Amino acid sequence: MAIKVRIPTPLQKLTDKKAEVKCSGKTVIELIAILDKKYPGIKERLCDEKGNIRRFINIFVNEQDIRFLKGKNSKLKDGDDVSIIPAIAGG
Amino acid sequence: MFKLTDEQIERYSRQIILPEIGGKGQEKLLKAKVLIIGCGGLGSPCAFYLVAAGIGKIGLIDSDNVELNNLQRQILHSTRTVGIPKVESAKDILSNINPNIDIVVHKLRLTSENILSIIRNYDVIIDGSDNFPTRYLVNDACVLLKKPLIHAGILRFDGQATTIIPYKSPCYRCLFPAPPPPGTVPSCQEAGILGVVAGTLGLIQATEALKYILSVGELLIGKLLIFNALEMSFRTLKIQRDKKCPICGNKPTIKKLIDYEEFCQLRKNKT
Numbered sequence: 001m002a003i004k005v006r007i008p009t010p011l012q013k014l015t016d017k018k019a020e021v022k023c024s025g026k027t028v029i030e031l032i033a034i035l036d037k038k039y040p041g042i043k044e045r046l047c048d049e050k051g052n053i054r055r056f057i058n059i060f061v062n063e064q065d066i067r068f069l070k071g072k073n074s075k076l077k078d079g080d081d082v083s084i085i086p087a088i089a090g091g
Numbered sequence: 092m093f094k095l096t097d098e099q100i101e102r103y104s105r106q107i108i109l110p111e112i113g114g115k116g117q118e119k120l121l122k123a124k125v126l127i128i129g130c131g132g133l134g135s136p137c138a139f140y141l142v143a144a145g146i147g148k149i150g151l152i153d154s155d156n157v158e159l160n161n162l163q164r165q166i167l168h169s170t171r172t173v174g175i176p177k178v179e180s181a182k183d184i185l186s187n188i189n190p191n192i193d194i195v196v197h198k199l200r201l202t203s204e205n206i207l208s209i210i211r212n213y214d215v216i217i218d219g220s221d222n223f224p225t226r227y228l229v230n231d232a233c234v235l236l237k238k239p240l241i242h243a244g245i246l247r248f249d250g251q252a253t254t255i256i257p258y259k260s261p262c263y264r265c266l267f268p269a270p271p272p273p274g275t276v277p278s279c280q281e282a283g284i285l286g287v288v289a290g291t292l293g294l295i296q297a298t299e300a301l302k303y304i305l306s307v308g309e310l311l312i313g314k315l316l317i318f319n320a321l322e323m324s325f326r327t328l329k330i331q332r333d334k335k336c337p338i339c340g341n342k343p344t345i346k347k348l349i350d351y352e353e354f355c356q357l358r359k360n361k362t
Binding site: 063 | 129131132133134218219220221222223226243244245246247248249250251266267268269270271275276277278279282284289315317319321322326327328329330331333
């Protein structure tokens with residue numbers, strides 16, 4: 001099962017400079033765990049010590065913020081489009 | 092009500108003929124007061140177009156002086172103005188474009204002490220700052236005073252923008268409840284920025300400000316615009332108000348403004 005994950009620029013050094021990767025997982029947190037096996041270190045950038053998504057990072061599934069779905073336990077299915085959006089402050 | 096002068100009718104003729112604007116719309120623009128926070132990569136293009144379009148009063152805030160490394164993207168400034176305060180450099184060029192605009196300069200760094208008394212005087216606030224402490228301070232102050240805030244952030248080839256109408260649309264904290272700890276998100280100084288990305292996002296902010304003042308079109312309310320220059324893609328993500336938002340939620344925990352000074356290590360080292 002393939003889910004498209006868009007990787008933000010600051011994390012692309014962990015994904016061999018790829019802006020988009022294919023991954024799998026039944027939930028967002030499972031997808032992050034599988035992603036971390038392929039690209040070690042990515043989970044630590046996305047989640048805090050307790051395994052919750054960091055507060056300055058948002059994850060969208062098909063353009064919907066997962067915080068208004070079921071958070072990190074939001075369900076995923078084949079063909080979903082996951083975007084990782086960190087806060088950026090530059091001006 | 093005031094009547095447009097012949098000079099104004101001639102100067103703004105190309106936008107007055109737009110049915111969405113007309114003489115009435117031009118009068119709204121001439122009566123509007125817009126505050127631009129930061130005369131840098133975002134503030135530069137934004138200020139140029141708002142001054143040209145005839146926004147009656149424009150406030151400019153920046154505490155820095157022009158540096159040579161700013162000129163690659165901060166088009167308000169020039170080689171000639173390196174070393175002088177950014178707000179002065181900006182006022183100089185903007186007054187040449189449109190001498191009829193009231194340009195008010197604030198050479199200062201926004202703090203929890205001074206921000207409310209400044210933004211109180213404006214109808215629309217544009218955040219073109221370059222650091223998280225200011226961004227959170229501006230968001231919180233705009234929520235407290237119910238001022239519309241047009242947000243944009245840029246880094247490398249990426250940009251984000253959204254328009255915040257407090258209590259009506261998600262605020263910056265609804266989106267990102269707390270600023271990142273130092274070192275977790277790189278700044279433009281560390282990670283770089285392509286000048287045209289700043290230009291693109293700064294003009295999106297100017298466009299939102301004009302539409303808000305004119306009450307035309309659809310604003311980026313409840314939407315986060317994501318731009319990537321390499322893909323040349325614009326995507327819009329849906330964002331929602333967070334009932335648990337610490338500043339605009341049902342039970343706000345932030346009752347007074349916070350200076351997140353300690354979060355910004357680079358700036359701390361600089362000063």
